[in-house]
Amino acid sequence: MYKINILTKGFISPNACAFLFPIIVNKRRLIDSGISYSIFQDISERIYDCDVLILDSRYFSRLWNIYGDDQILKRIEELKNKINAVLFFDISDSTGWIQSQVLPYVTAYYKSQLLKDKNLYLDNHYGNRIYTDYYHKKFNINDETPAINRKIKNKDDLNKLNISWNSGLANYSYLGPYLTSLYRYLPLEHFLRYPKYFHQNLNIRDIDVSCRMGINYPRKTVCYQRKQIRKMLSNSLRTNKITRRKYLTELRNSKIVVSPFGFGEITLKDFETFLSGSVLVKPNMSHMETYPNFYIDDNANATDTISTHTWDLSDLETLIDHILTDYDQYAEIAVNGQNRYRHYISTKDGYEEFCLYFKEIIHKHIN
Known part of the structure; x- marks a missing residue:
């Protein structure tokens, strides 16, 4: 031992x-x-x-x-x-x-x-x-x-x-953060459990795109990407933060979730999106390796788990239009991402x- x-x-x-x-x-x-x-x-x-x-x-x-x-x-x-x-x-x-x-x-x-x-x-x-x-x-x-x-x-x-x-590899369901906080003060193993419910992509989704995010970062180079995305999408959706319950409901009803970089490339929104069954749209992640690798974009829908755009954002609006136009095909990416995430936290x-x-x-x- x-x-x-x-x-x-x-x-x-x-x-x-x-x-x-x-x-x-x-x-x-x-x-x-x-x-x-x-x-x-x-x-x-x-x-x-x-x-x-x-x-x-x-x-x-x-x-x-x-x-x-x-x-x-x-x-x-x-x-x-x-x-x-x-x-x-x-x-x-x-x-x-x-x-x-x-x-x-x-x-x-x-x-x-x-x-x-x-x-x-x-x-x-x-x-x-x-x-x-x-x-x-x-x-x-x-x-x-x-x-x-x-x-x-x-x-x-x-x-x-x-x-x-x-x-x-944590719990990002609605109750997840609350249970984790409880564990900090009352360390009972019961509070640490992975979510069991995954919202299927097959459900009807009334919202085309969700992109709720904070933009107030102390470093301009960190928040620049987010502010530019907010400006690009401002005519079609709101990006301001809302209550957690409303936010997770919105994710489950959204076809696409745009998840920019923040202090890091990976954000908690990524995992909330996998739980919600939406198509996760990220800036290009090909420079990075991680474990588990939830970020696969090889332009092959049979295995892709995310869809990506360039860091200069020049193709973001076009990508969103393509996904919405051919959503049945892109929905496979959402299913792949959710299945891969489910494998690591629920099997x-x-x-x-x-x-x-x-x-x-x-x-x-x-x-």
Whole structure:
């Protein structure tokens, strides 16, 4: 039996919830596969008693500013000196913003999504995201306070980059966020369960397009895409936020859901859309790899799970028109996306696949 310790602040954010959710839900399956784990919210002597230590990046979020890089890195190094393997799990939203200062001090660095071309992490990207860099260079969009660059300086450190799992493996049904919040204060396993209901695409849908979204981001390069989409679609639909109940009802009655990038390429709207059975329209995702891969767009409706447009948005309106004109064909994409999502969050095979994936991560770093 391999013993894993996880240092985390717990269910303090949607990403933190999605990081811990599949581990806790699959606790018994993991034990059956030879893996036991303990969760720590602070560093104590007991944390050293393990084969592998997993560090949740959110644990350190505020500490970087309070204590500075040197002191935090020294603490991580102390952990690494006493434990066989220390894995840093970056649970932030995007393929970018690698916390490169950590790399020399950990065994491996896991991230929910990575750039397919890892060599790009050796380059500077404005805003520390490949798409914010794109909008900065192509449309001269500038942030009021440009982000400090976090590019990787040592090419050998690229070998430490690995993919963990993305934020899809949690409960995004109507009650999901409320049940997850309850678990934070009353940690009963009953509160952590995946949704069982999926709204079929075959149902009549009265709304052509839904695109509810926030646009108030502190960085102009992040919100630029969303503001442009809002401007393009303003004559045909409203994009302002509404109550969660009304929002999910709208998704279930929509043929298309447009889901732009935010702080990251992946947004929670993606998974709400899979549950609703709508066609998910995203900016091109071909630069990214993630697990599970819910984002397949090979221009083959038999396997595609999303439909995509270019980052400059020049083809977005045309794409929407094509989908609405030939909706019966594009509906296959919605069915594929929902079936793929259902596999991972609602089937025994999907649960066991996650456990195998997690076990392979652990095996990779045990001597």
